[in-house]
Amino acid sequence: MSECPSRSTLIAYECGELEDTDARPVERHLRECATCRQLMSEARATDPDGQVLRKVFSETGEALTGDAGRSPAAATTDADPSTTSTPTPTGSSGRSGGGLTGPPAPSDWRVPDYERVQLCGEGSYGAVWAVRDRVGVFRALKLIDMDRLERANITCHELPALETYCRKVSRHVNLITVFHVGQVDQCLYYTMELADDQSRRGPVQEEFPENFRPLTLSTLINVGRMSVDVAMELGVRVLRGLARLHELGMIHRDVKPSNVVFVNGHPKLADIGVLTGEDKSGRVVGTPKYMPPDRVMDKSADTFAVGKVLHEMIFGKDDPSFPDVPDDERWIGAKWNRKRVAALIRRACEAEAKDRYPDAAMMLADAEACAEARDKSLFDEISEPEPPPSNKLPAHVLVELGFAFADRLPWIIGGAIVLYLIYKFL
Amino acid sequence: MEETRSSLLDRVRDLGDSDGWVEFDQFYRPMLTRYAKARGLDPNDAEEIAQQCMTAIVNQIGRFERHRSFRAWLRGMVDHKVADLFAVRHRVKLADSAALGDVAGRKAADGVWEAEWNESHLNALLTNLRDSFAEHTLKAFELYVICSYAVEDISRLLDMTPNQIYVAKSRVIKHIKQHFGDTLDGLYGVWP
Numbered sequence: 069m070s071e072c073p074s075r076s077t078l079i080a081y082e083c084g085e086l087e088d089t090d091a092r093p094v095e096r097h098l099r100e101c102a103t104c105r106q107l108m109s110e111a112r113a114t115d116p117d118g119q120v121l122r123k124v125f126s127e128t129g130e131a132l133t134g135d136a137g138r139s140p141a142a143a144t145t146d147a148d149p150s151t152t153s154t155p156t157p158t159g160s161s162g163r164s165g166g167g168l169t170g171p172p173a174p175s176d177w178r179v180p181d182y183e184r185v186q187l188c189g190e191g192s193y194g195a196v197w198a199v200r201d202r203v204g205v206f207r208a209l210k211l212i213d214m215d216r217l218e219r220a221n222i223t224c225h226e227l228p229a230l231e232t233y234c235r236k237v238s239r240h241v242n243l244i245t246v247f248h249v250g251q252v253d254q255c256l257y258y259t260m261e262l263a264d265d266q267s268r269r270g271p272v273q274e275e276f277p278e279n280f281r282p283l284t285l286s287t288l289i290n291v292g293r294m295s296v297d298v299a300m301e302l303g304v305r306v307l308r309g310l311a312r313l314h315e316l317g318m319i320h321r322d323v324k325p326s327n328v329v330f331v332n333g334h335p336k337l338a339d340i341g342v343l344t345g346e347d348k349s350g351r352v353v354g355t356p357k358y359m360p361p362d363r364v365m366d367k368s369a370d371t372f373a374v375g376k377v378l379h380e381m382i383f384g385k386d387d388p389s390f391p392d393v394p395d396d397e398r399w400i401g402a403k404w405n406r407k408r409v410a411a412l413i414r415r416a417c418e419a420e421a422k423d424r425y426p427d428a429a430m431m432l433a434d435a436e437a438c439a440e441a442r443d444k445s446l447f448d449e450i451s452e453p454e455p456p457p458s459n460k461l462p463a464h465v466l467v468e469l470g471f472a473f474a475d476r477l478p479w480i481i482g483g484a485i486v487l488y489l490i491y492k493f494l
Numbered sequence: 495m496e497e498t499r500s501s502l503l504d505r506v507r508d509l510g511d512s513d514g515w516v517e518f519d520q521f522y523r524p525m526l527t528r529y530a531k532a533r534g535l536d537p538n539d540a541e542e543i544a545q546q547c548m549t550a551i552v553n554q555i556g557r558f559e560r561h562r563s564f565r566a567w568l569r570g571m572v573d574h575k576v577a578d579l580f581a582v583r584h585r586v587k588l589a590d591s592a593a594l595g596d597v598a599g600r601k602a603a604d605g606v607w608e609a610e611w612n613e614s615h616l617n618a619l620l621t622n623l624r625d626s627f628a629e630h631t632l633k634a635f636e637l638y639v640i641c642s643y644a645v646e647d648i649s650r651l652l653d654m655t656p657n658q659i660y661v662a663k664s665r666v667i668k669h670i671k672q673h674f675g676d677t678l679d680g681l682y683g684v685w686p
Contacts, residue, residue, distance in 0.1 A: 355511070
């Protein structure tokens with residue numbers, strides 16, 4: 069019989085901390101040594117974690133394992149149990165574990181007509197992928213595992229939000245465009261415009277960059293403080309998108325730098341996951357850091373968030389001066405009217421809803437009024453709203469469909485008057 | 495890419511994590527509403543209490559000290575809100591409202607709170623484990639830790655080496671402690 073391993077080796081073995089190669093001699097030894105087996109039994113019996121879990125699991129009448137309720141995709145994410153180096157069960161896919169609902173949507177999904185290109189980001193119940201469509205255009209695709217949400221008893225905000233957004237919002241240069249909503253197996257998915265690439269500072273065209281990362285306002289804020297000129301140009305664009313939502317009776321509820329993405333250089337308000345109609349506002353939803361202190365989640369909460377974002381752009385992330393707007397040297401290169409910009413941010417970030425801008429349109433009007441003294445806009449060339457697509461059918465189609473009369477009615481009436489006048493004078 | 499985070503409570507303490515907050519709200523709001531109803535409030539008042547609690551949590555979670563029991567903290571908060579509401583309803587001084595809360599069945603509600611807490615968290619734990627681990631890993635954990643089978647028997651049943659069994663059960667335990675340690679505090683009164 070081989071020499072007994074040390075007590076610490078036995079404990080490490082019982083705790084699953086030994087590699088297979090180190091574990092094999094211990095296994096062989098235990099088959100022969102009653103003393104060491106006894107030590108192992110004692111360690112197992114007195115393990116406090118084991119005692120606690122036995123008690124906890126004995127309270128449920130449900131077996132932990134079995135086919136019921138198991139996600140088929142989950143099995144494929146579990147690492148080989150023979151390895152000891154995987155700290156989280158989903159480690160290889162790079163997911164964020166944690167939370168009560170566990171890892172988000174599966175990574176082995178397939179959506180007809182879209183080819184997976186790269187995982188761009190994950191929340192706890194959704195993942196966003198860069199995909200390529202049938203004609204080679206890159207899009208962003210968000211995937212939500214509805215089955216998992218349902219089993220975890222979590223309501224999906226995304227579907228009602230999408231219904232509201234897609235029905236009401238036509239294209240707007242400062243709002244992300246949703247192209248398609250669908251379902252495959254138990255996953256809800258929708259495709260959107262793909263953000264510009266961080267490193268290229270431009271759109272992804274023919275070749276997908278190896279280390280693509282979406283360009284968001286958060287990226288720019290992390291680089292450093294912006295001049296008031298740049299911050300206001302961006303803020304005005306965000307407000308234009310937000311004003312459109314408010315005008316249509318919707319509240320975004322999660323305005324923050326990482327939800328402002330750049331598409332072809334246009335700042336666009338994205339992530340409509342918790343968007344809601346005015347009638348359903350009030351619930352504390354969103355990102356606490358950008359919520360007003362009174363937690364009144366109406367349109368004024370959206371304008372509060374824009375004010376906070378403006379403050380971050382100008383004074384830096386988590387600047388202790390917030391919500392004050394210090395009149396000091398940190399106003400870099402101000403060509404906008406600093407006093408007005410300061411008043412704008414102060415009012416947007418008032419603690420009580422009644423003192424804040426009631427909606428984005430009011431804030432936008434004030435923001436644009438701050439621009440009196442500015443030079444030519446840095447962004448005017450690229451971010452003027454796109455003209456709405458012409459809805460008028462060509463003349464020959466109108467003639468063929470019998471609309472020609474209505475179209476030409478003014479000319480016919482005019483001609484008749486002219487003929488009448490000629491007749492009268494002759 | 496988001497970094498790995500340890501628990502929902504940690505994520506809510508990070509005020510920039512909106513997903514964490516949504517998850518937290520959807521998990522705890524129904525529990526708080528059911529508890530408030532059990533304290534004798536009508537559905538509208540119960541929902542109002544839950545809303546007040548969620549608002550208070552957002553404002554105070556940053557100051558919540560990790561060594562404290564989250565369950566006790568939340569229970570204290572909801573009881574306080576219920577007592578306030580009783581005080582308003584019955585137009586009594588705030589100092590007497592705690593007594594009114596007791597009259598309204600605080601002690602009887604202890605059992606409801608325990609049952610709500612245990613059931614909600616246990617279901618979440620089971621769902622999470624089933625979604626996070628392959629079946630053979632969970633089976634090894636279940637047979638070894640919960641059912642106390644001999645490792646040789648499990649080895650034969652599941653066709654795994656003893657070391658694979660130890661690794662599997664350790665991973666599951668580590669996962670439970672990492673992700674559920676703080677929100678499961680006091681589950682069935684046994685969590686250390």
